[in-house]
Amino acid sequence: MPVNTKILFNTSIVFIAILLGSCGDDKKKDPPKPEKGRIITETKKEPERKYPRPPIINIVDTVAPKMTVIYCKDSAATFERIGLKLGKIYGTKLPEYIKKNNLKTAGAPMAWYKKQKAPFFFEAGIPVNKPGSKPVKGVQIHQMNGGKALIVHFFGPFELLPQGYDAMKEWMKENKKIPAGPSYEIYITDPIDKNGKPVDPYKIQTDIVFPIK
Numbered sequence: 001m002p003v004n005t006k007i008l009f010n011t012s013i014v015f016i017a018i019l020l021g022s023c024g025d026d027k028k029k030d031p032p033k034p035e036k037g038r039i040i041t042e043t044k045k046e047p048e049r050k051y052p053r054p055p056i057i058n059i060v061d062t063v064a065p066k067m068t069v070i071y072c073k074d075s076a077a078t079f080e081r082i083g084l085k086l087g088k089i090y091g092t093k094l095p096e097y098i099k100k101n102n103l104k105t106a107g108a109p110m111a112w113y114k115k116q117k118a119p120f121f122f123e124a125g126i127p128v129n130k131p132g133s134k135p136v137k138g139v140q141i142h143q144m145n146g147g148k149a150l151i152v153h154f155f156g157p158f159e160l161l162p163q164g165y166d167a168m169k170e171w172m173k174e175n176k177k178i179p180a181g182p183s184y185e186i187y188i189t190d191p192i193d194k195n196g197k198p199v200d201p202y203k204i205q206t207d208i209v210f211p212i213k
Contacts, residue, residue: 055156055202057167064149064209067107069142070097070132071125082120086111089124097139101132112184116162150177152208157201161185164208172210181211 072089076082090109098105107127114121131141150172154164165183172179188205191198 051157051160053202055154055160055163057155057164058153059168059171060151060153062149062151064144064146064151064211066146067127067144068129068131069110069125069127069144070094070139071123071142072138072140073121073123075122076118076120078118079120082122085122086124090126093136093139094124094126097132097136098126098128100134100136103132104129108186108188110184110186112182116165148180148212150210150212152210154206154208155202155204158204158206161206161208164206168208168210172212177210178213179210180213183208183210185209 072093074085074089076085097103105126106129109124109126111122111124125142131143150168152164152168154161156163168183171177186207186209188207189199189203191204193199
């Protein structure tokens, strides 16, 4: 079964819009309710003025699954350029590899960021059902072992995502959790609805995964 290129294409297009600050909906809607048993953390940091309310941040102590991830490395001189680079990776490079190797996607798009300020160095990938044998220039394979992890379930505009990192770092310090590897982001919600319109950013879920010992 071939990859769902529509989802990857939608994701890449909205990444550009989000990172350029053009994706937003100021209509006040009820935020998603956290699932039972989850830890709820309300961030203290005030959101930017253009957003009507702070994001919803749920922190969960869980286990990350094993995954085979195909990915590309890239960099961007400015924050705005990240969206353009992600658009090329998710919309062109990775679908090319998946189609060439007749693979199936096995999860949502994801990314690792080396640092949170310019110049930005990052890796962007997507889980697949198995490694491919036919190479595509620039596409690499990473076998993730999984294991103990803390996950921030973040509901809100992408520009406010640093608040999720801040909340997790504070929670880890208070609960004496030790990191076991670099954190990464998983873009759970398709940011385009069935009618081709951007989803309310407060309904879009991004998971930030922090491996722990």
